[in-house]
Amino acid sequence: MAQIGKFNTLEVVSKTEFGVYLDGENLDTVLLPKRQVPKDTEIGDWLNVFIYLDSEDRLIATTDKPLAEVGQCALLTVKEVTAFGAFLDWGLAKDLLVPFSEQRKPMEEGQKHVVYLFVDEHTQRITGSAKLSNFLREETNNYQPGDRVSLMIVNRTNIGYKAIVDDLYLGVIHNIDVLQPLRPGQKLAGYIKTVREDKKIDISIQLQxxxxxxxxxxxxxxxxxxxxxxxxxxxxxxxxxxxxxxxxxxxxxxxxxxxxxxxxxxxxxxxxxxxxxx
Structure with a gap:
């Protein structure tokens, strides 16, 4: 099943002077503009494309790679703030909207924020949110102390750094376990230090x-x-x-x-x- 906000491998079903149409399965046909159609593409070929909505809310395919897909987090730069919210650069022609309701604090042009990408169920638009706890779990029983995990740093707090664990959970690296300056968006390996009684995760960036x-x-x-x-x-x-x-x-x-x-x-x-x- 084809998904908005993800890369999909789709079949070319027709050609026009302005591009090719792909079989979007449950999404109907999707246009891949001419400038992005690989040379010698023919009907029946299969192409790997990213699907999103263009500026007129029409489904469109692209071979460009965004900085994140739906269900992922990324550190993105604010390009513009409007009456609708902040628009962030995520590597595609149409910028990513983070509505005011999805901002932890007011975003300003030039700032960088870690945001989570999701599809708005009402508009079907790919949208960003800085309220990560609405999408990532903070409690888990899936780890044991010493387990190796992948981390993305979110922000500095009074007690240390908040980090995304394996793209699924939120955890904390306490100040005592910080051995070097960390920065939002930084990706590194880490280890589960403890899973507390409330099932929240404490992380270390070194084994214990x-x-x-x-x-x-x-x-x-x-x-x-x-x-x-x-x-x-x-x-x-x-x-x-x-x-x-x-x-x-x-x-x-x-x-x-x-x-x-x-x-x-x-x-x-x-x-x-x-x-x-x-």
Whole structure:
């Protein structure tokens, strides 16, 4: 079934001087304008296109790739604010409307906001919303501590950063677990730290406990192998240097190094780690 706001693979059913018509199945036929029709396209060919409504609310297909599809979130820039709401650049000719009712705070031209895309059930227009909690769940039983997840940073709060987890949930990275400046729209890997009694998610951007030390230790050994047995980090290296190399805190790094020392796999200098060859 063809969907508005998604990429669909559709069959060419007719050709005209201004483009080709595609079989939109439940959506009827959909025009792909001539300038976007691939060369040598014939009736019966199948094309992968994105479907949305043009400025006159007619179904239209495009081979252009928007910055997000319906059901996804993206960091978008406000191009214009009108009496209808804010219009954001999402990579297509027709900008994305975020009505005032879907704004957490008034949007201004030039600002960037993380928004969720949905199809308005009344108008069938693709619409944006900054009220992510209306679309993404904040409670779940689907994770265990240590599970690896994908994250998109939403915004800074008093307690840390709000983040989208696996495109489905909202969670929090608390200030104590923030090892570097984060920015809205930034995508990175993370880990479930805890699922609280209220089923809300706390996230870390690094592994915790023994699992973290084992992971960092294995990465240190791998880096030593790559660099001829010498690594330019040591006990006196700064937290920033350590984070740049291994995306972990200096505390976890030192614990991992301590474990490798006990196993007699390395020797340690103030600014160097040296692999012990067996």
């Amino acid at each position: 406990g023994q699992e973290a030390r084992d992971d960092i230790g294995s990465r240190i050994l791998a880096r030593l192998e790559e660099n001829g047995g010498v690594l330019g980090l040591g006990d006196k290296s700064s937290p920033d240097e350590i984070y740049a190399a291994f995306q972990t805190s200096k505390g976890n790094f030192k614990k991992a190094v301590g474990g490798l020392l006990k196993q007699k796999k390395i020797t340690l200098e103030p600014k160097r780690i040296i692999q012990v060859k067996s």
